[in-house]
Structures are given as structure tokens and as C-alpha cells.
Amino acid sequence: MNELDHILEQGLGAVRAAATTAELSRIESEYLGSKGVLQAQMKLLGALPKEERPAFGSRLNVAKASMTDAMCERRSVLASQETDLQIQAEAIDVTLPGRPIAIGARHPLSSTIRQVKDVFLRLGFDIAEGPEIEEYRYNFEALNYPEDHPAFDEMMTFYLDDTRLLRTQTTAVQGRRLAVHNPPMKVATVGRCFRYEAVDATHHHTFHQVDAFLVAEGISMAHLKGTLKAFAEAMFGEAIRLRFRPDFFPFVEPGVDYSIFWNNRWLELGGAGLIHPNILEANGIDSEQYSGFAFGLGIERIHMVQTGVPDLRLYLENDMRFLGQFA
């Protein structure tokens, strides 16, 4: 056995014996590196007689190739083993809870208001805001309230002075819009209202209300019912049954309150009707040519029906345990 064979045998042995890829890299440079033993054999080539050189060169190349092949093969085995080990070592407890992400929550009233506005926008209504401090004439007079009538007893009002009050209903925006716009118009208003009520689970001096109205040619109670139905289905789900019952509000004639069939009973939601012709005429609108409908309901009421919140007072208390539920 000549020296080259001996080196090769030793080298292949070392490769087989290598336990890590790092050791393998060391062996690689020992044998195949620029200062490695096979490179050293290369230098012997020049010292050989000319006729022996091709044979030796060829043997040397074969030896290098054998080493390289063995190295590659061993490396892939070791690398795969090492990856397996690393993967094993990296195992974590996946049953640990995830790290919480800090996001906040919208208040349920503002979420509900957003939902309501989106439904009305889809139905082609403009969304208009009105002032919470309202003038007497828009809150009552423009809405056909007879002067000093028992109808006011249902509207305990916070007055600021003789002409200003805290609006008792968002319907006040109707008067403002009718005074400056011409039909056809479709407007929805959402906002805060105030009435002097003793606070309990279903009454509050501060509450939120949506009011929508439409004035155009040929508007009937059927259009009111259809629009309310579309609204109720968007808010409460498909296949809502709707019922009208006669009721009295000075600003509508006929006036109704409307209920949805919910949890096996009729649940009253709000008031509605055709805008009283007196109101249209007071704003210079021909009540023979145009008619309109209006309806309103409480934002709190909507959310209470949707979620089962039992007490109106929870909304303005802002307990984080409450608000967190509707994030």
C-alpha cells in the first residue's frame, strides 16, 4: 500500500468517525484544504518523473473525489441529525396562553350608533347631526305640539331659559331640515336626548335616539312599514315580523308605535307615522303633492334587545367589565 492509499484510508475513516458537522469541517480542511494533506501530495507531483505524473495525478483526483463524496454523504447525515436535535431542544409549551394584544373597545352605544348610521346610509338616507341644546320652536312648535297641552306632560323638559332647552327628541332635527331643504329628502339623525325622568332600569334622564324621516311624492304607511322592516332586519336579523299599533305623537298623523316579534312576544321599539301635513305646510311644502314618514327609536333599546343588557343605567356607568364585553 502506498502512502496515498494510506492517507485516503485514514481520511475516510476520520469522516466515518466524525460525530458533528463541525468535526467534519475540521477534517475537510485537514484533508482537502489548501494546507491539507492531499494538497501536500499534489506538491509531490512535480518531483515525480514525467511518465509517472499522469497516473499519480489521476489517483490523486480519484482520492480527492472519494474524500469529497464521503464528506458530503456524512455531512448530510450529520446535518439531518443535528437539525433533529435542535428541533427537539426548541420544543416549547404550546399550551401556554398567548401574549395578549392591547387593543381598546368602542363603547356599545357608539358601536350601535355606527351600525344604525351604516344601515341608513345603505338605505340612501343622509346622516345629519343636530344640536343638543335646542330651541323650543324646533323641539316642540315646529313639530305641531299644541301650545301648553297635556302632550307635554310626557316630555319633562330641561329648560335653560325661555327659548332654549335640552332636546327631548332627535326629531327636533326634522324641523331644522324642513326649514331649509326641499323635498325629496331622506334624513337620519342620531344623538343624545334629555328628559326629566327618575332614573331606573328602563328610564334615564340622558339617552340616545335615532330619528329618520323621508319626504317625497306618494309616500304612504306602506313605505314606512317597508323601511322599518328593512331597518329591523338589518339590526336584529332576517325574517323579523313587524306590527303597527295606533299611538299619538303630535308630529305624525296617523301615528303608530311599532313592535317586532322577539322571543315569542311583541316588543315595542318606538314611534312612527306619516309627517303631519301641518308641519309640511308650515315649511312651505305642498301636502297634497308631498307626504312623508318619520320614525324614531332608542339606541340603548336596540342594544338591549340585541344583547340582553337588562339595565339602561349600565351604559353611562362605564364599568370596564361591562365595556369589555362588547369590544
Place this chain on the structure above:
Amino acid sequence: MKLPIEWITEYAPIPSDPEAMAEKLTMAGLEVEETEVSEVGAVLNIKVTPNRGDCLSVIGVARELCAAHRVSMTVPVAKRSIADLPEQAGLVEVQAPDLCPRYFALVLDNVRVGPSAPRIQARLEAAGMRSINNVVDITNYVMLESGQPLHAFDLSTLKGERIVVRRAISDEQLTTLDGVVRSLGPSNLVIADTESPVALAGIMGGAPTEISERTTRILLESAHFDPKSVRATSKSLDLRTEASYRFERTVDPEAVVSAALRAGALIEECGAGRVVARCADNWQPDSHFRTLEVRPERAGLLLGFEVSEQEVSETLGNLGLVLEGRNRFTIPSWRPDLVREIDLVEEVGRILGYDRIPERLPTSECVAGVEDAASILADQLRGLLVGAGLTEVVTHTLVAEHVLDAFGTDDSARVAVRSALSADLSGLRRSLWPGLLGTAERNARRGRGDLALFEVGTTYRMTGDVPVGRLELGLLMAGKTGPRGWQPDARGQDADFHTVRGLLELVLGRFASGSAKFEKSSDSRLHPGRQAKVELDGTSIALVGEIHPKLAAESHLKNRVLLAELALDPMKPSSGARLEYVAPPRFQSIIRDIAPRVATTCAYSTIQDAVGHVRPEILESYALTDIFTGPPLEPGMKSLTLQFTFRSTERTLTEADTNEALVVLRRALELACGATFAA
């Protein structure tokens, strides 16, 4: 109003099943709130809307039921006519016919006061009225039956045995039946004898003239009073009775005499007295009753379902309207609420039943709905802050006076509620802070001291003598800002001034045009050394700071509380239409840090100003990435780490370019605040 069913069916020939009757009435517009049981059987508790005073009686309710059942009602006619009775001249004098258009009275003698018949007592009790004696019970009975309030005076106690209907004289007094001495004036209509008031017209009788066991002669009053006058007196004396409740709404002036005769007959029937005379009837009825036309096709158009001429006349006929000519009806005296065609359309609709109304969506030209900018802005703001980890709260507009309730240094007047009944509802908030702090306190008491809250709401203040509202954003932070994770370092830091300033900068960057400037401020509600106001185009729009330590001590909050308020009117919603694309830079940037050491008193704004002054063209941006104090720095010194990003839009920068720029920047900082740099 409570009425026993057996009484109603005496007038309405309809089935007496309580549930069916309640449903029928409710769906016709008289809401039955509940059904009770009494000695005389089922009792309906009916809610009557303020426009339907005519339904505040058995006959009124029976009429509605008959119409709903499509049967006509026959009201019994009194046996006696007014002509059968002798008129007693001078018995009644009406001095205020404007407030008392009709006053009628009967005189009864041989009166024997005692308990009333069991049947009357039982019906009154079922209706929620106490039995007093046979005479008073019959006046109440007839009121419930017909809606006409009656009053019986002991005729012998009336001075001069005469009735004078007049306005009270200033400071005149009357002890009413409830034993209260009432002080009266010219705005109160009274029933008087020749000397003094004996009753509040349409409201309550007087104690000295009331029916007693000694009563032998009676003057029985049945009158019509002006609703507004009754309402005003009732309100001013805070005295509401069954009579005033009815007079305020509707009482049929045509029924005055028949009610009196009915009561007289009932008294005679039970042997409690004998009707012997009457006064003159001062009634001057309208020579013609109001008539209204209703076009069936118009009714159909408005109701949304077809209505025939036959249905219209049948429905309105059952309600007591009289067909005058084609589609024209005479309105009965008990229905003053029917004044124009639409009122009759409603009558037809509600009696035929609103279940007939189909559901249709209005068809019109397709127009997209438009939303107010303020509404859009508030919503975008909510989305931004919720994403930043804050929770939205909604607090009261009506608040008590509060030390936090002032905006900045603006001490303009509070908008007060007139004659407020409680301090908590005495005025409108000038700031969102009291509501936010109250929310924080309530939650801290329940164990939630780490809070990041915001509110979008309107605040109010007087400007001159006009209350002006302003939409604001309020922020409150206290305690840890991060989420509650399972590794201790995942909790984040306690919120401080800079945290809240960062939020404000986020909001301003998104919604304000122009650059906002933070400057030291001096609001008494905030920590004097930890507050700033924000100016946008020279106007102060926001205030941010830590709550004043003295107020913090009162609030019982353990964590430091940070507050901010920002006016939203100068903000605009962000919209695609206002944004413009900028291409990403083509050339690499070079990032270099420098760490100037400056005195701890050196404000960061001094450094900003210095950089701004010499700003090299290739300086794209810079940021403060660290502040260090403590050894090895000398006391009173701090080291800032500033990270500069250099970039050219035209070429790749070289080291030489950035070195040159850094020399300029270091030099500027040396000059501006004596900065030194580590070798």
C-alpha cells in the same frame, strides 16, 4: 284608567272575553296595559293618549270597541228632559264666560246622605275610586260613565244660595276637600257663592260646602271649563284630580246637561233625593258643527292599501261621525281632535287595522346618503384610539359643579339648567375630565387601576349670553399601558405625560392640517411642571398633563393620572381625496447616531430648534432614541441619543457627505446648549 268589563259591555254589545277585548282595544289605539280582577269581574287598565280625552269614560271606550267590532252603539237617552224642570232664576251667574262657556246646575231637596248601592260601590272600587257617600259616589259614577266631571255642593252652606263663576280676587283663600288652604289669584277660575270661593273650577270642591250627613239640599254642578285655564291652575297649585285630568284634555260640552240629568235620575232612583229645579243653561252652541271631507282614494294612497267609500262611511259612522253628503262627515262634539282630512284617514286606518298595511320600500331616484363630516371624523378617531389600546367611555352631559370642570384657563360661565332639581343635573359639562375621572375612580374601586380611556363628546360654555357647544376628545390614562401578559416584562410602563402626548401627536398627525406646537402651560387643574398646551395655527386647541397632585390625593387613585383634551372642530376626517402618493426613495439612506451631553435643564425643544436652524439638505429625519442620566455622567447632566437618517434623492451618499453634515449638527448643538460629545 281602570274600567270593569261588565260596565263597558252594558253599552257595547260585544263579547266580554278580557283578553280579546284588551287586544282589540290595544290594536285600535287604546293600549290596555294590564288586566286585573275585581269584585265585579275583570278590569281593564287602559292608557289613553293625550289627544283622546273622549275615551276617558265607559261610553268612550265602548264606542271604540263597537267601531272596532263594526257594530253601532246606542247611547241610552235620559227619560227626563230639561223642559220638565222649573228654572230657578238667579241661581247661577257666570262672570267669566270665556273660561266657563257652559254652567248647568240642578237643585235637589229631600236629600238623605248615606252609603251608596253596593253595585255602584263595587264599580267605583274596581275603577280605583273610594266610596264616600251616595251623592258623591253618583257624581263620580256619572263622570266615569260619561266623562263629564260633576260636583255636588251642600246648597244650605252656600252664602246667598247662589253660584258665581268668576276669576279669584288676589289673595282669596279656599280650603279644598283635601284640607289644604289654597291661596288664589285672578289667574284661577273659581266657583263662588255671594261671598267667597267654594270650589276650584274643574279641579276640586271646597271643604266648607261639601256633602255631609247633615246635608238636605244639593246644588249639583255640571259645567264646561276652558282646558288651558284648568291646566294652568292645576299646574300652579300642583293639584291634579280626575276632574282636572279630563278637563285638560277633552270633555264634550254637549254632554253637560245629559250628565246632570243622569246623576239626578240615579239619585232619585236610590231615594237619596229629589230633583226640584234647574238653573238657566247659558250654552250657546255653535250654529253649525264642523264637517270634514275624506277622499277614499286619498286615504288609500296615504295608508298604502285600498279603501272603499263603503268602508270609510261605515267606519266613521260607527265612531259617531254623521255622513252629510258624499264623503263628507259631521264631526261629533266629543271629537275636537278631528280637524282635517288626515285625521279621518287615521280613524279609518286604525279601525280597519294596520295589519292591512303592506310592506314596501320607497322607490325614488337612487341617491347615495351623505354623512356629516363631524360624524365621520368622530368615528375615524374612535377607530384609531381603539386600535391604540384605549377604551371608549360615554359619560354625562349634565353634571354637578366640579373642580375639573373648566377648559384650560378659560373660566367662562357654565351653562346652567333653569330651576334644576338636583345638583347632579344642575348644568352642562365644560370639560370631559370630570366624567373621565369619575369613571376612573369607579373602576379603580372595583380593582381596575390600569386605565386608558377616551371620550368623544360635546362640552358647553356660555359665550356672552349664548351657550356654545364644542366637540372634544378627552383622554385619561393611569397605570400600566401594556396588556396583562404572563411574562413580567410584557406589562409595559406606567403611562406618563409623554405617553399621552404621543397619543395626541398620533391624532393630530392623522386629522389636523398644519403643525401643532406643544408649549408649557399653567392650568390650575394640572401638575405645574407636567403640562403643556397645544397650538395649531396660533390657536390653543388642546391641553395635556398630569393631574395636579393635590387633586390626585383627593381622587384616591393610586396611579398617576394623565389627562388630555382636544377640540375637534379644527380637525378634518382623513379621506383619500386629500392624500397624495409619494414614491419610495430610490437611494439608500445612511443612519448615524450622535450622543450629545447637555445639562438636564436643557429642553429638547432647544435641540430641535438648533437642528432646525442648520438642517443639512441631506437630513431626511431624526429621532430621539434614548435619554441617559447617572454615572459616569456628572450630576446635572444627561446624554441624549439622536438618530439621524441621511438621504439624497439624487445619488448614493458617501461617508464624507454624512460626516460633513454631522460636523455641522454637532457644532450647532455645541453652540445652542453647550453640548459635548464623547471622544
